[in-house]
Each structure stands twice: as C-alpha cells, then as structure tokens.
Amino acid sequence: MAGDRRGVANAASVLRTVLDHGPVARSGISPLCGLSPAAVSRQTTGLLRAGLLRELPDPAGRAGSGRPRIPLDLHTGAVGGPVAAGLHIGVPASTFSLVDLRGQVLARRAFPHRDPRDPDLSGLIAAELGRFLREYVTGSRPLLGVGAALGGWVRPDAGTVVRHPALGWRQRPLATELSRALGLPVHVDNHARAVAGAEILFGHPAARRSLVHLFIGNVVDAAFGIEGTVHQGPGSAAGDVAHLPVPGSGAVCACGRTGCLQAAASDTALGAEAVRRGIVPDPSVPLLVDAAAAGDPRADRLLRERARDVGRAAALLLDVFNPAVMVVTELSGVLHEGYLDEIRAAAVERSHVCDDPERIIAPHAGPAVLPQAAATVLLDPLFRDPAGLTWECEITSGGYGLG
Amino acid sequence: MAGDRRGVANAASVLRTVLDHGPVARSGISPLCGLSPAAVSRQTTGLLRAGLLRELPDPAGRAGSGRPRIPLDLHTGAVGGPVAAGLHIGVPASTFSLVDLRGQVLARRAFPHRDPRDPDLSGLIAAELGRFLREYVTGSRPLLGVGAALGGWVRPDAGTVVRHPALGWRQRPLATELSRALGLPVHVDNHARAVAGAEILFGHPAARRSLVHLFIGNVVDAAFGIEGTVHQGPGSAAGDVAHLPVPGSGAVCACGRTGCLQAAASDTALGAEAVRRGIVPDPSVPLLVDAAAAGDPRADRLLRERARDVGRAAALLLDVFNPAVMVVTELSGVLHEGYLDEIRAAAVERSHVCDDPERIIAPHAGPAVLPQAAATVLLDPLFRDPAGLTWECEITSGGYGLG
DNA sequence: GGATTTATTTCCGCTGCGGAAGAAATGAGC
DNA sequence: GCTCATTTCTTCCGCAGCGGAAATAAATCC
Numbered sequence: 001m002a003g004d005r006r007g008v009a010n011a012a013s014v015l016r017t018v019l020d021h022g023p024v025a026r027s028g029i030s031p032l033c034g035l036s037p038a039a040v041s042r043q044t045t046g047l048l049r050a051g052l053l054r055e056l057p058d059p060a061g062r063a064g065s066g067r068p069r070i071p072l073d074l075h076t077g078a079v080g081g082p083v084a085a086g087l088h089i090g091v092p093a094s095t096f097s098l099v100d101l102r103g104q105v106l107a108r109r110a111f112p113h114r115d116p117r118d119p120d121l122s123g124l125i126a127a128e129l130g131r132f133l134r135e136y137v138t139g140s141r142p143l144l145g146v147g148a149a150l151g152g153w154v155r156p157d158a159g160t161v162v163r164h165p166a167l168g169w170r171q172r173p174l175a176t177e178l179s180r181a182l183g184l185p186v187h188v189d190n191h192a193r194a195v196a197g198a199e200i201l202f203g204h205p206a207a208r209r210s211l212v213h214l215f216i217g218n219v220v221d222a223a224f225g226i227e228g229t230v231h232q233g234p235g236s237a238a239g240d241v242a243h244l245p246v247p248g249s250g251a252v253c254a255c256g257r258t259g260c261l262q263a264a265a266s267d268t269a270l271g272a273e274a275v276r277r278g279i280v281p282d283p284s285v286p287l288l289v290d291a292a293a294a295g296d297p298r299a300d301r302l303l304r305e306r307a308r309d310v311g312r313a314a315a316l317l318l319d320v321f322n323p324a325v326m327v328v329t330e331l332s333g334v335l336h337e338g339y340l341d342e343i344r345a346a347a348v349e350r351s352h353v354c355d356d357p358e359r360i361i362a363p364h365a366g367p368a369v370l371p372q373a374a375a376t377v378l379l380d381p382l383f384r385d386p387a388g389l390t391w392e393c394e395i396t397s398g399g400y401g402l403g
Numbered sequence: 404m405a406g407d408r409r410g411v412a413n414a415a416s417v418l419r420t421v422l423d424h425g426p427v428a429r430s431g432i433s434p435l436c437g438l439s440p441a442a443v444s445r446q447t448t449g450l451l452r453a454g455l456l457r458e459l460p461d462p463a464g465r466a467g468s469g470r471p472r473i474p475l476d477l478h479t480g481a482v483g484g485p486v487a488a489g490l491h492i493g494v495p496a497s498t499f500s501l502v503d504l505r506g507q508v509l510a511r512r513a514f515p516h517r518d519p520r521d522p523d524l525s526g527l528i529a530a531e532l533g534r535f536l537r538e539y540v541t542g543s544r545p546l547l548g549v550g551a552a553l554g555g556w557v558r559p560d561a562g563t564v565v566r567h568p569a570l571g572w573r574q575r576p577l578a579t580e581l582s583r584a585l586g587l588p589v590h591v592d593n594h595a596r597a598v599a600g601a602e603i604l605f606g607h608p609a610a611r612r613s614l615v616h617l618f619i620g621n622v623v624d625a626a627f628g629i630e631g632t633v634h635q636g637p638g639s640a641a642g643d644v645a646h647l648p649v650p651g652s653g654a655v656c657a658c659g660r661t662g663c664l665q666a667a668a669s670d671t672a673l674g675a676e677a678v679r680r681g682i683v684p685d686p687s688v689p690l691l692v693d694a695a696a697a698g699d700p701r702a703d704r705l706l707r708e709r710a711r712d713v714g715r716a717a718a719l720l721l722d723v724f725n726p727a728v729m730v731v732t733e734l735s736g737v738l739h740e741g742y743l744d745e746i747r748a749a750a751v752e753r754s755h756v757c758d759d760p761e762r763i764i765a766p767h768a769g770p771a772v773l774p775q776a777a778a779t780v781l782l783d784p785l786f787r788d789p790a791g792l793t794w795e796c797e798i799t800s801g802g803y804g805l806g
Numbered sequence: 807g808g809a810t811t812t813a814t815t816t817c818c819g820c821t822g823c824g825g826a827a828g829a830a831a832t833g834a835g836c
Numbered sequence: 837g838c839t840c841a842t843t844t845c846t847t848c849c850g851c852a853g854c855g856g857a858a859a860t861a862a863a864t865c866c
Contacts (some may be wrong), residue, residue, distance in 0.1 A: 004854055006407060006822060036824045041846060065833035065842025137856055210636060224724065225628075226634050233613060233725035240722045245648045255755065272526045319643045321627065321718070322636035352658065353643045407823055408819060409853060430813055439855045468864035514825025 008124045011386045014043040015052060018074055019102070019383070023056050025069030033309075035393055044072060050102065051082055051142065052077055052386055061073070074101040084382075085133055085184075086375030087125065088191065091116045091218065094125055095159070096132045097371030101379070103394035105368045117168045126181035133182075145185030147180060147377030149194035149370065151219060156189040156232070156377070162304045168329070189377045192221035193230045195369055198376040199327050200225050201383060203364035206324035210319045214241065216310055216330040218267050224321065237369045246312045250384075262271035264309040274302055307339040311346025311360075318347060318354040326360045329369055409688060412426055413438055414789045416672055417446040418455060421477055422505070422786070423608065426459050426634065428472030434592030444475070447475060454478055454545065455789055457502065461492040477504040483543045487785075489586070489710060489778030490528065491594065494519045494569045494621065496529055499535045504782065506605035508771045510539045520571045529584035536585075548588030550780030551573035552597035556624060559592040559635070569621070592780045595624035595732075596633045598772055601779035602730050603628050604786060606767035609727035615720045617644065619733040621670050627724065649715045667712040670734070679703055688734075706771075710742040714749025721750060729763045732772055 010033075017033040018024060024032070030040045044329040047053040049057065058072040075081030077100030086105075113130050123348040129146070137143045152164030159175025161167075188195070196213040204211075208228045215221040222233040222241040232330035241260035243255055251273075253263035263269050271283030280287040281299045291299035310330060318326055328343055344357035363369040415435075417591065420436045421427060426664040429433070433443045433760040452458040453580050459474040478484030480503030489500035489508075496515040500508050514531050532549070538547045555567030562578025564570075588755075594599070607614075611631045620625040625644040627634040645665035646658055657664035675685030682701045685692040694702035713733060721729055732747055747760035766772040 004409060004821070005412075006409060009408075010822085025844075037845070039826080044820075045846095046857085064843080065841075065843070066832040069844060113570060141835060210634060222723065224627075224629075226629050228634070229630070231613060231629050231724075233727075240725060243755050244719070316647070317723070319646060320625065320723070321634075322643060323638075352646050407852070413853085428813075440814070441856075442814085442854060445853075448815095467812080468810070470814075470860095470862040470864095472813060 001164055002115065005400070009386060010039060011043050011046060011164055012384055014040060015047060015074075015383055015386050018053060018072055019201070021255070023071035023073040024178065025071050027069055029072070029202070047210050047386060048072075054079065056080065062211050074330065076100040076104060076298050077106045078100050078104070078358075082142045082144050083137065084144045084378040085129070085146040086373070086376040086377075087146055087148040087178075088370040088374040089125065089148060090370075095371055095374070096129050097368075097375055098133075099372055099375030099379070103198060103365065103372050103376065103379070105365070105371045105375075106244075108371045110366070113398070116166060117231055119168075119381045121167060122172070122174060122177050123181070126178050129178075130182055144382060145187070145220055145378045146182060147194070147375045147376040147379065148174060148178060148186060148188040149191040149193055149377055150188070151221065152218070154188055154190040154191075156187065159186070161188070164245050165209050185378070187377045187381060189292055190221070190223070191215065191217075191373060193223040193232075194373040195329050195363060196223035196225045196230045197380045198369070198373040199364060200228055200324075201380060202372065203327070204361060210321075210323040212321050212323040213329065214310070214314055214317065216265055216267070216328070220262050220266050221312075222306045222317070224323075241313065241317070244313050244316060246309045261309070261313045265306050265313070266360075270302070274299070277302065303339055304342050307342035308346040311343040312350050313356070314343060314347040314360055315350035318351050318359070321328055322353055324359075327363055328360060329363050331369075411788050411790060412447050413442060414449060417443060418450060418477075418786055418789050421456060422604070426474035426476040428474050430472055432475070447620035447636040450789060451475075453789065455785075457484065462776035478516055479503040479505050479507060479796050480544055481507070481510045484541065485545045485547050487547045487774070487781040488532065488540075488549040489774050489780075490532055490549055490551040491773040492570070492776040493501075493773075495749055497597070498774055498777070499532050499534075499779055500771075501539050502775055502782070506601060506768065506779065506782070507777050508768070510535075510776075511771070511774045519569060524570060525575070528585070529581050532581075533585055538775075546587065547785060548590070548781045549585060549780065550597070550778045551577060551589060551591040552594040552777040552780050553583060553591070554594055554624065557591055557593040559596075561589065561621075562589070564591070588781070590780045590784060593624070593626070594618065594620075594773065594776060597776040597780050598730070599626035599628045600768060600783045601632045601729075601772070601776040602767060603631055603633070604783060605775065605778055606730070607728050607764060610728040610730070613724075614703050614728050614730055615724050615726040616730045616732065617717055617720065618714070619668055619670070621730070623647075623665050623669050623716075625720070626728075630636040644716065644720070647716050647719060649712045656768070662686060664712070665717045665782060669708050669791045672703070673709055677702070680705065692725065705719050706742055707745050711749040714746040715753050717746060717750040717763055718753035718757070721754050721762070725756060727762075730766055732766050734772075781785065785796060 013033045015027055017029050018206060021032060024038050026044055030037045044053060052075055053072050054075040056073055077083045081100055083098045086099050088095040092111040093110045097106060098106045100106055109132055112341055150164065153162040155162055159173060161172040161174050162169055166356050175188045177187045192213055192215040196211060197217060199207045199211060199213065211225045211335045213223040220241055242260060244261040245259050246264045249259055251269060252258050252264035253260035267285045271285050274280045274288045275283045277298060279291055279296060279302060288299050292303050310328060311318050314328060316328055340362050344360050347360055348355060348357050365372040416436045417432055420432050424435060429443050429447055433440045447456060447731050455478055456475050457478040459476055480486045486501045486503050486509060488738050489502050491498040496513045498511060498513055500511040510576055512535055554566065556565040558565055562576060564572045564575040564577050565716045577593045578589045595616055598618060599614060601721040602610045602614060602616065614628045616626040623644055645663060647664040648662050649664050650665045653661055654666035654672060655661050656663035662724055670688045674688050677683045678686045680701060682694055682699060682705065695706050713731060717729055717731060743765050745762050749762050750763055751758060768775040
C-alpha cells in the first residue's frame, strides 16, 4: 500500500514543472523534471485526461525544422479549466473566491457578518458560499472543492478549528460541516500558513526552498516553509509571533510586557493608536489608510512607524531562520509600496545576516492574497497528488461540477 | 534516472524502523513501516548482506506457539558492525570518535591544537585522525567514512567551510582535503546542525517531527529540523541566533546593542564575566563549572544566571517555531541537571505557548554529543540511502576497511 | 507424531520506469 | 512535389520492485 508512490510523485512533478515553466512541451518537461520522455508522455496523458493540463494551439513563432512541439499548460479557468473555491473566514467579513490552477482569482465576493459570534455562522457562510458558487461555476468549469482559511488554531489534518477566539469557536469540525452542506471536498488551514502555501505554489520561486511568512492582521501570525512544505508544529500550532520582542516600541501588550509585536503592529493595536492620536474617529485601519492616502501626515507617520516595527520583527526572523524569502502580508500596507520599502529598510538596518532588502517581499497576489491563499488550501494537496483529490474527513459525495 | 526511488526509500524506511524499534522481527517491521512482508523480506536481505543489519540469536523468552520470530537489529560496533568516524573541529581542541549505527560512541580522543590558526591545521588533524583510526578500527569493524562537524559557515553539499573566523578558514574544501588524506568518504556540516541531525536520528522520537536546537558554545548557534530534515537556509547559513534579544540581560554585545544572546550566554562571554567577578583567574568555563561543583556560590549563581538567559532565548524560539522538542546543547551546563531545570523554568515562565518544561531537553548523548553528532554527519546520509554511501565531492577511492 | 500456529520466503501478476525503436509532423534540398 | 533530415511524441519491451497468495519453515500443543 505504501510501497509504490512513483506514479503520484511523478505526476506531481510533471504538474509542478508545468506550473513553474509556463507553457512547455513534453520534450521540455522531460529534462526539467528528470523523467524520461516515455514517463512524461504517460503522466501528461493522465493529466490531460483529468483536465488539469491542456494542449495549446500551434504556437505562432516556431524554431527550426522537425516536428513542432506541442506546448502544454495548466488548464486554467479562463479557458474552461477546473477551479477551486476559496473561503477566507474573517472578522468583520468573510470572502469567497474562485481561483484557477495558476492561482488566478477569477471572482470574489465579500460576505459581511452581522454577528461574528452567531453560533450558526458556519451555516450562514455555507449557504451564501453555495449561492456564490452556483452563480459563478458553470458546467464547463468543474469545481474541485473548497479551501478555507482562517485565523486561530486550525488542524488541517483533522479539518477542525481547535480555537478561534474572535468567532467563539472551539473544536469545530469545520471541514465536515462545510463539506456536508456543499457536497464538495473541503480542506481547511490557518490563514498564515495558507498564504505561505500560496506563495510557495504561485509566488517567488525561491519560496519553495524556504520562506517565513509574517502575517499582520487583527492578530499577528507567522508560518514557516521548508522545501515546499509548510511547517505545522505539534497540534498544528506554529508561528506564534505575537510576543516577538520589538525593541523600541513602548506599546503595552495584553501579556503585560512592553515591546511585543502584537501590541506594536497588529491592526487592532494600530486602529486603537490611530484613535488615540485623533487621526480617525473609529479604530479602523482602512480609515487610517484612507487618511494617509488623502495626505494626512499623522496617518502616514503612524503607518510608517508600524512598518518599521514590522521590519524589526522581520529582521529578527530573518536572522534566526534565514529563509530564502520573507513574505510580509500587511493587509493595509501591502497596497502601498512605500510601506514595504520602510519595512525593508528597517529590517536590513536591524538584521545581522540579511543585507538584501529584496529578500523581503509582499505577497505575489497583492490585494488578492487571501482569496488566493484560501483556495490554495485546496490546490496544494492537488498539486501534491493530482490523482487523489478526495476529501479525507468524511463522505465524499461526488461533488465535482455542482450546479 | 530520477524516476524510481522505491528501493532506496523502502530500504531507508526499514533501516529507520529497526533503529527506532530496537530489535524487531521482519513480521514486526512490516506493519511498522507499511510495507508488505514480501517487501520487508527483500529489503532486509539486502541490508543484512550490506552488513547494516544482523540477526540476533534466538531470544530467551518466547511468546506462544508458531515459528519463532527472528529479531533483527542494527549491526552495532560492539558486535563487529560498521562504524563511522566523527571529527569535531573545535577551539582549543578537536575530538576524534568512533560511533556505531546506534550512535554509540565507542572511542574518543581529544586532539589539542598548538596553534588553531596554523594554515595546515587540517593536515595535522587528518594525520592524527588517521593514526587514531588505524589504532581503533580493526578489519572486523568496517569503517564507513568520516563525518566532520565544526562551527562557522559550512556548506555540506559542497563539502566546504565558507568561513570559520576562529580558525581563519575561508572557502576551504575540507571534505576533499580530508578525503584525499584519509582515502575515505567524508561529509562535513556545521556543528549545530550536526547535533540536530544526531538528535533526529538517535534522540527523542518527537525530534523527527520538528525540533529546534540551540547550541551554546564559544558562539551561540541554532538549527531547525522539520520532518526529519535539518533546514539549511540559502548558502547553508541558517540559525544565526547570536543577536536574539534576551530582555533583562545588560551585557553589551560586539554589535553595539545590549541584550544579545551571544553577549549574555556564550562561553566566551561567560568566561569573561567569571573573571570580572573574580570567580576564576582565567576566562574558562570548565574552571567556572569546577568552581561551582566545588561549592563556590558565586560560580553557581553565575551559571544559573546564564541558564535563565538561555531559557529566555529558548522561550522565544519555542513561541515562534513551536517545535515538538527543543534541544539545548550547553556544553558546560548539560552535565548538571540543575541548570537544565533552570533553563526550563525560565523558558516556561517566559513562553506564551509552551507550558511543558519537558519539551526542552538536553542532548540525548549527554557529554558525548559532539563526538556523536560529528559522526552523524556521515551516518545521516547512510540512513537516507543505505545503498549509496559514496562521497559526492570527488575521488571515491574505495576506502571501506582502512588498515 | 501430527495438527496448529506463526514467521519467513518464494512465486506470480501488476505497475511504472528507462531505453530503443517506431510513427508523426514539419522544414530543407533538389 | 518528392524525398530526406530533423525533431517530437508514442509505442514496445525488458526490468525492478511492489503486493498478495501460496509455499515453506520452525516452533508449540495435544
């Protein structure tokens, strides 16, 4: 049973090669993934039949004589390829998305929560997500399943949310709930890890070697990836950087100490500080960003201060772990290159081993990080085992196609 | 070429299963590593022929009826099995060792360096190591090769020492040098990673899932392991924890800041502080430890202070990375359980996620860590590919047996 | 001593690999 | 326009190594 993983491994290898090297012919895949032409031929036939790859029409410019190569590419959503649904569960709103095999976000919709602590929140989400999917998914674009990403302590293997304070969830079998409601395979994961996974799959090539992802949102979170795999930690609880010391910051943390990253840089802390300084009336980071965009120098200064604190934390993680790339998801700030530069400058200034600011990058998908990352929670297992996308938690009620 | 790794993977799987589950019969291996009895039979025949496994004599107490199971075990050095040489290159002395497949250190010898910056230091070491090996290795105990561990920036893949300040080495092809001089396969690695590798292979079972290794010596160093593999980082430079902030420590670091782990807890810093406090005449940690053992309360206090600083750094790494286990190699302190408890107490007190002091452990091999770890630099590749132990860097002049 | 039981090996069919030969689809030369 | 060279892709074949089943081995039990 566990003895022969050749087929799976090689199919995955071929699929990744196509993902990484754009449209490429079988003859190009062969040297790239170290398989014989015969093996590539076999694997591509399977992947074509499964609808994950497609043959491109004859290319315009051809080189030299001989039989023309047939370029293969991932079967993307734009041309009727399969798509994955993404669900990011957040406060105050969740986001639905449709994402294709290249990580392109084809559609997205916000779903604000009237009451985030409603005990049937997941039911409401499932119903609305179902409507969203019926609206956007047509028969010609098969739906592979749903990837769900959210904060808190999540166990992807069990498909459960162990704890999510803001939603009041404990030991919630989210994957089972959603899957039963939607009749689709559902995978779940923590959102910091989901973004890390998306970055590994669709982002900077070096991210596949090693990356650290620093997630700055209502809470701060981190994820570590090595050799294309995101680290889980015992009980899938890794990456608690909330109390990473950020020397120089005087903010008092809930833990009682000063200088914790969480207290210095989380959206919650930032919003509160913005109110305290009288920049905005409500503790809202979007409002603060708007103010900065509108030219309020106090707002800009505060955002830059935050960026420098994030940079200091990044420097620490860079020194300790020395990843090939460091991805910083700072949902309000990513949109503004200036703040990324501020993070980079602070990090390089502070780091002892990293003198290349380019090692710190914003998520590849830009503002679409979360919609992409959520769907990646489903796509990642697909790219690891192209044949075996089933839902490990419970009933696998067919479910390819929906509507 | 890259298509069929079944044999290698399954042989490695069987070998690891035997390593983990002591003497175990083929019928026991089968369920443990998920291979069919037939496959286990095949693999064990190969491993027996290669001399890596051996059949144990009929066990005394037998259970029930039926054909008795034949226990298999690693062919350890004590019964004529193969051994690996370990070489830890340190200042002021290097250490030679012979280690068997279970990580048991069979012999060791210190080799003090008259002048650590002698440009031919590696030549002297090779010559003396050769004498050591000729003395201890007999024909009945085949020598697999040499694993070398040392501080500084080491590239295991290239077999080179990129930089080692204390020895004045830069871009030194150490593996090639040693291999040419000894006629044996030689692998090299950084000592923090080597210890991590040894702990994964021979130490706490959970270490195979994920571990952080914190190495406190003349410098401080760290290594990260996930799923049985030690993280290398770009250019194999990971784990720079020298400037990890240890709040509360007032020591001034070479980098100009205060509160760096290096300045607070390295042996160098500790020795200097001991002299400053008039506890010992020379900046030597062994002297300080002796003083503490002899009952000097000032020495004991200083060591406890250091232990608490180490504990704070450990807490930070535990929170951030949340490894299954955290190994602390503190060469002088590991010998004294009291200091480990001090580290644990400080770490748990400071950590936000870890409330189990038992997750912090001393190296499994105790004072023999470094001799064991050095040899593991060779043994690790062996356990990954039991058939393919050759030396990737250059000439592979046979070399099994020596003398 | 034969039946029973359990461990290990052998046999056999299958999958999937690599290498080589074959088929396909083009450009080049005349 | 036909042939030939060229390059790509597929098919065929032998081989390694798996799992499952049957055979063999080595004990205990009665």
